[in-house]
Amino acid sequence: MSERADTAEPRPDELGDIAAEQAESRHDEDDRLKGEFVSAVLDAVEADDRDRARELVSPLHPADIADLLELTPSERRGEVAAALGDLVGAEVLSELNDYVRDDLLDALLPEQVAEFAAELDTDxxxxxxxxxxxxxxxxxxxAMEPEDRAAIESALSYPEESAGRLMQRDLVAVPQHMTVGQVIDYLRDNRDLTTDFWEIFVVDEAHKPIGTCQLSWVLTCPRSVAMADLMKREQTLIPVDxxxxEVALRFQKYALISAAVVDGSGRLVGMITVDDIVHIISEEAGEDILRLSGAGEGDINQPILETVRTRLQWLVVNLGTAxxxxxxxxxxxxTISKYVVLAVLMPIVSGMGGNAGTQTMAVAVRALATNQLTSSNTIRQIVREFRxxxxxxxxxxxxxxVAVGLIYGNHDLGIVIALAMLINNLVAGLAGILVPVTLxxxxxxxxVSSAVFVTTMTDVMGFFSFLGLATVWGL
Amino acid sequence: MSERADTAEPRPDELGDIAAEQAESRHDEDDRLKGEFVSAVLDAVEADDRDRARELVSPLHPADIADLLELTPSERRGEVAAALGDLVGAEVLSELNDYVRDDLLDALLPEQVAEFAAELDTDxxxxxxxxxxxxxxxxxxxAMEPEDRAAIESALSYPEESAGRLMQRDLVAVPQHMTVGQVIDYLRDNRDLTTDFWEIFVVDEAHKPIGTCQLSWVLTCPRSVAMADLMKREQTLIPVDxxxxEVALRFQKYALISAAVVDGSGRLVGMITVDDIVHIISEEAGEDILRLSGAGEGDINQPILETVRTRLQWLVVNLGTAxxxxxxxxxxxxTISKYVVLAVLMPIVSGMGGNAGTQTMAVAVRALATNQLTSSNTIRQIVREFRxxxxxxxxxxxxxxVAVGLIYGNHDLGIVIALAMLINNLVAGLAGILVPVTLxxxxxxxxVSSAVFVTTMTDVMGFFSFLGLATVWGL
Incomplete structure (x- = not known):
């Protein structure tokens, strides 16, 4: 999240060295708020000692205040937020977990929410x-000012999770004939421009981006250099929809700090900066593990009934396959009633197939998500997994x-379980890559859906190969 | 990866609009290189038509050339890299997958590697x-110049995967009494300074950072303003070790673009920029799914014997638990030999416990990795999972x-499996959160180790509760 309100007006007095040292005792070595600190704040609020609570919390970064609210039991959040007053500002809200924020916003008047929103970047x-x-x-x-309102309504007109929702409209774009000196003068003269930008976009007459210029280049060049000669023409443009x-993958692949967002006709309509992307990169990379396990979005702040519903749906599907x-x-x-040991051993074959299949599947899902597995190397990877x-x-x-043969003194049983194990591993390896690639x-x-197919196949084939071979072998 | 060589000297002629349009046909809609394009390059190399190969590849971004080499079968990579000549430069190498890069470097002389390294940022x-x-x-x-060599040796003296290895030494630090105008003049006069920086660090006499200043603030302020009045004092300092x-989590939490790296005595020794962090954020978030499945680092370019060894170790541990x-x-x-149906139904109880446990475990592992689950809310989350x-x-x-009772016409069997299912779900929910939290x-x-504990518990308790209840019930 960008912090326009904070950075636009630096507050030199905000946090001195002493406060910084104190702040250290609020965090553990992993930069998490300490349990004792959270308790101290909650106790102060409980005791109705607002000054003490505010004194404790005021040195915290907005991201930490957001963490504090998330760590507060849900039934006490409104009370704590009220006690902290203006310390829970727009920036804190924008850092908050969606569910926790919705909880808090429900308690506010539309005018208050509008006031918060006005303080923030559009995104x-x-x-x-x-x-x-x-x-x-x-x-x-x-309740918002017409200008802010128009910007937000326009953003809301783009699909959810699209570049149009992520972008901010405040950006710096200049024509290519301007010189470095003219750009600097323009920036100094227009104090209502955003101060949160890292690159300047150079546009043609139709407002289409034709180049990008890092601020460091502008700062290190003589005033006389033309932007057209300084800019980098090779740029990654993000379609607004x-x-x-995809936006996150582009930022990652091309190591972008900011990127121009263009509409269908190629005109510059906004800018996305990397600080709004890092949490998406993390979310997208981390959510595969949750999806693969059928835990939905896996948010620990989600209302419990929603969580039960999400997980139960997945479990019921799995009950069907079981x-x-x-x-x-x-x-x-x-066959089993003739030789009960088969019932004892059969979960080993099916379970090991499940484990092997999950390994292959995890690798394939990650390789697909990071664009490493493409049509050019799919066959090669299938062969690799087979080997x-x-x-x-x-x-x-x-x-x-060997173990089974020795323990049960039955060579045939050993051979049957060995063959079944090999067969089920091959099924697991192939299913583990073919299922995600096909999906x-x-x-x-x-x-989302690989695991249910893969484990069904390894369970079914595990039981079938072991018990089938045992029957054919006449065990 | 930062691209110093590229950005230091912008090449305005590099990629015009026409080339950009052509480039589109090289990528599919997900920005992956098309299979046909990769084949065309390989065919050109095969036919010894280097000009054609270079013509095809030259418009590509270094990150795409790296992708191309990764998509090339390993036995042909050396040949393709040789044909592309200087198109495979230092930037391409720095974008390459570790295994693929090591392959290529093995074929180079130390002097050639030294030349590549000299072109890059220290990190x-x-x-x-x-x-x-x-x-x-x-x-x-x-084979390196003494200065470059010293920088790299110093970086190598820090532990692997530490801030000291990630940081670059080229940065801009100024004393606080300098004014905006003086800083700009200093930057313009010192052309051998890095051009890849996004913030200026303000340091005291002991070279300790006391504030940070975004370039946009410098550009939008009058020349007379002192850096001390412009800088933000609240800053996130990264210890070099x-x-x-942890560095990635800090960048994410505080939405950093760059951060000062300090040594034990608090002196500024380097800078880390967000473009070097995004791939770490993605890797760290994505590797949990691979670790949880026991697939190691899960790199599809890893030599196959290493992969077999990594996965087999995990499978053997799982064989023990199975x-x-x-x-x-x-x-x-x-009990089973008296009533074989129990053998048919028991995998359902154990398997469903495994599924439920995996859901809880995935949520807990992610919440721990993202610092959402801390000592302040552990009890609350355990209660939540229990519910x-x-x-x-x-x-x-x-x-x-109900299903079993109806199908087998045996109420007692239905009651036993229902109770066992409830018991095993409770075991799964508790193990799913207690195991990762304890670890x-x-x-x-x-x-790395949660899955083996959790699934062992759900398997053991699944069989024990179902077969045990059946025995006690006298089925």
Whole structure:
């Protein structure tokens, strides 16, 4: 999140060295707020000692105040926020977890929310307003100044999670004939320009970006140099309707600090800066683990009923596949009743297939998400996984085969479980890569649905290969 | 990766509009190189038509040339790199996957590697050199200019994955009494300063940072303003030995573009910029899914034998736990042989526990990694997971209990499996959060070792609760 309000007016007196040292005792070595500190604040609020609470909290960075509110039990958040008063400002709100923020906003009047939103860059204001209910949203917009309101309404007209929602409209764009000196004078004379920018965009008459210029280049060059000679023409333009995940990948791949956002006709309509992207990069990279496990967005602040619903849906789907796998076992009841040891050993074969399949699947899902696995190397990766599965399946098969053969004094049983282990590892390796690759080709998020297919296959094939071989072998 | 060589001398002629349009046909809609394009380059190299290959590749960004080499089969990479000649420059090397780069570097002379390293920022040069074998590393260092060499040797003296390795030494630091005008003159006069910086650090006489100033503030202020009045005193200082994961979290939390790196005595020794952090943020967030599945670093370019070894280690550990779980089944062979249906149904109970445990574990691992789960809210989250597990376990228990009761016409069997399902869901929910939290307290990475504990518990308790209840119930 950018911090326009904070950076536009530097407050030299804000935090001296002594306060900085004190602040250290508020954080543990991992920069998390200490439990004792959080308790101290809550105790002060409890005791109605607002001065003490404010004194404790005031040296904190807005991001830390947001953390503090998130760490406060939900039923006490309103009370704590009220006690802290203006310390919980627009920046804190923009740093807050969505659920926690919605909780707090519900307690505010539309005028108050509008006031907060007006203090923020468009992108941060939109982040606050976009999740509100239609009626509340309208009330807030009605309470805003026409100019701010127009900017936010325009941003809201773009799809959710698109570049149009992420971008800010405040940017610096100059024509190419301007010189460095003219640009500096222009910046000094126009004090209502944003002060939060890292690059200057050079545009043509139609307001289409034709180059980008880092501020360091402007600062290190003589006044007489023309922007056209200084700018870098090779630039990454972000279409306004691009999905935020794509935007994040572009920033990462091309090491961007900021990028111009263009509309359908190529005109410059906004700017995205990397500080608004880092949390998206982290979210997008981290959410695969949650999706793969069926934990939805996995937000610990989500209302518990929503969490139960999300997870239960996934578990019920898995119950269906578990019953399917069990019905395979059902086919072999006669074999099992003759030789109960098969029931003891069969979960080993199915479980190990699940483990091996999950390894391959995790690698494939990450490689797809980071654009490392493309049509050019898919075949090569499938062959690679097949070779890995053959090696691992052989090693595990020999291991379990010898152990079972010795323990139960039955060579045939050892051979059967060894073969079943190899077969199920091959199934796991192939399913682990083919399922995510196929889903990706079908434009289905491989992280969301791969696991259910892969583990169903390894369960079914684990039971089928082991019990089937045992039946054929006449065990 | 920063691109000093590229940005220091902007090449206005580099990529015109026409080339940009052509470039579009090289990428698919997800900004990945198209399979046909990669094949065309490989065909040109195969046909020994270097001009054609270079013509195809020359409009690409270094990051794309790196992608191209990664997508080339490993046995052909040397040949392709040789054909592309100077198009595979220092920047391309610094963008390359570690394994692919090591492959290519092995084919180069130390002098050639030294030449590449000299073109890069210290951090990128270190990234290239740090993975080489000791002897090769020394040969490269010997071939470097004394100044570059000293910078790299000093960086290598810091621990791997620490801020000292990530930082660059080229930065702009000024005393606080300087005015904006003096700073601009200083920057214009010292053309050998880096041009890749986004903020100016203000230091005291002991070279300790006392404030930071965004370039945009310098550009928008009159020449007469003193840096001391312009700078922001509240700043995030990075200790030189801080782990890169911590550095990445700081950048994310405080929305930093660059940060000062300080040594033990608080003196400014380097600077880290966000473009060097974004790939760490993505890696750190993405690697949890790989660790949790036991896929190691999960790099598709890793030599296959290393991959087999990494994954096999994990699978063998899991084989041990699978045998442990199977031995629980072994305790109930008498019960199973009396009623084989139990063998059919038992994988459902254990498998569903595994699914529920994985959900909780994924959420806990992410919440720990992002500092959302701290000592202040651990109890609350445990209670939350217990409530979720109770709700889901009850729902799933009723579902499977009724289904089994009807299908097998045996109420008692339905009651037993319903109870076992509830019990195992509770075990899963508690293990899913307690295991990662405990490991984190013990300073063990919860992503690496949680899964094996959690799934062992859900397997063991799944079999034990179901078969145990069935035995007690006299089924």
């Amino acid at each position: 941060d204001a939109v982040a606050i307003i976009e999740d509100m209910e239609e009626a509340d949203q309208q009330a807030v917009l009605d 691009m999905d935020q995940e 019953i399917l796998a069990a019905s395979v076992v059902g086919l072999f009841q006669a 890995i599965a053959t090696a691992n399946g052989t090693a595990l098969g020999i291991l379990i085969g 990706d080709r079908l434009n289905v998020d491989p992280a | 990128d040069a270190v990234a290239i050199i740090e993975d080489m074998e000791e002897a090769d590393q020394q040969a490269v260092l010997d 801080m782990d890169q994961e 045998i442990l779980a199977a031995s629980v089944v072994g305790l109930f062979q008498a 979720i597990a109770t709700a889901n376990g009850t729902a799933l228990g009723i579902l499977i209990g 984190d307290r013990l300073n063990v990475d919860p992503a």
